[in-house]
Amino acid sequence: MSDPVISIRGLRKSYGDVEAVRGIDLEVRRGEVFAFLGPNGAGKTTTVEILEGYRKRSAGEVSVLGEDPEHAGRAWRERVGIVLQSCRLDPYLTVRESLALYAGYYDAPRPIDETIELVGLAGKADARASSLSGGQQRRLDVGMALIGDPELLFLDEPTTGFDPSARRQAWETIAGLRDLGKTVFLTTHYMDEAQRLADRVTVISGGEVVARGTPEDLGDRENRPARITYREEGREVELETTTPVQTLNELTGRALAEGRDLEGLEVTRPSLEDVYLELTEQT
């Protein structure tokens, strides 16, 4: 097992009296898509900007690709790609020119046309950035972050404000990055985005980690009570149970014996969205 790409111990960051990040630990492994999930104001961007070397931390240990980003130099920047949460690109340069400009900053950039293809902008190579849709601009932004052929890519809320089809296209692009062997650190406040893209998820709220795991077992979803609902004589009945098979068997057995129907019978597990909302509920 190789060293983790990102390793954080006891990370803290205060702005004046406000503590935005309150002791975060996490590790990101090589080649995985790691989702850092949390509501707005949870400390996601502060954390990611510390990892990117834009901000100084107040306390804790941080290692990204074996270096402290606060003191990392050009060689480190060659290995890292960054897509900021909000960045408008130069409106007067074309897709190809924007990529060529950034390619010139790196020692060993990726081929430009191949990168255009990768982010799905082949038909727009000679269009100016100003003529692209929001989703296309964001994919160009991802292309510019990839042009240096980085090992590690930071994506800060890459689909915020997108319509569903633009999100789907952005997701396809991001999913394609895993196939390239890139390590991706994705921050998002969309549960479904993390679920769709990530190998592992860490949820933060109020500057602290509140849950971590794979999208499937996040928040111990498998072991949470299931909910059974049905109608009986026009009345809604709702049961919560940790042994749904047994409960259901008793329920249906009794109904059959008494010759009744259980109208609108449904068994539901808490959705990932339910778990997420519960975890990040601010008190």
Place this chain on the structure above:
Amino acid sequence: MNLVLHQFRYDQKAFWRNPASVFFTVAFPVVLLLIFATVFGDQTVDVRGGIKTTTYYVPAIITLSVISATMQSLAMSLVIAREDGRLKRGRGTPMPPWVFIAGRIGNSIVVALMMLVLLAAIGRLAYGVDIPWDRLPAIVLTLVVGAASFCCLGIALTAAIPSQDAAAPIVNALLLPLYFLSGVFIPDDQLPSGVIHFADAFPIRHFFEAFFDAYVPGGTAVSWDNLAAVAIWGVVGLLLAIRYFRWTPRSG
């Protein structure tokens, strides 16, 4: 150095495709020269023992165009790039930050030199204003020192501009009155001496005098004291820029 040229090439592309920069930096000074020459063309100005109005306005408008290509254009474009997040994004790459600034300064100085050529040619062809070829080194030296100094001032000024919307009003509020008070729009002989003294406290007046001296017939080639005053302003601008320039957006 290759990296600076690389950056410069793309800055040039973006500059010439931007209608606002082409209009305000290139077309506007030409239009001003045509207006002043048309309105006051056959009069004389009572400086240097009396010269034609057009002889006065050609170096005056070149002065304006240099400041416009440097201080004005840089302050606006850097604030826009900063608030768009492009400066911050660039800092996330291996490119050293000074390369970005050097590319922009190079772009400004090249545009300023082009404006010199363009306006001098219009002055010569349309109004018979002689180009003092024998003082060409002095003219270019004055222009480059002025352009570099006003670049520094433009970069420093970005620190005082909080948003994209505020860029044009702040820059114009500073420059327009000083163009009037420094004799760029209104010839010296019609300005009260108190106004000139006031304008002497600012770099535009010194740059105008230095450039005027280098350009008009009977001038003194390099006006060292005025050029030194401009350069001191430039150094102050540079120090302020180093201290206060920021790469990250102020808003949002």
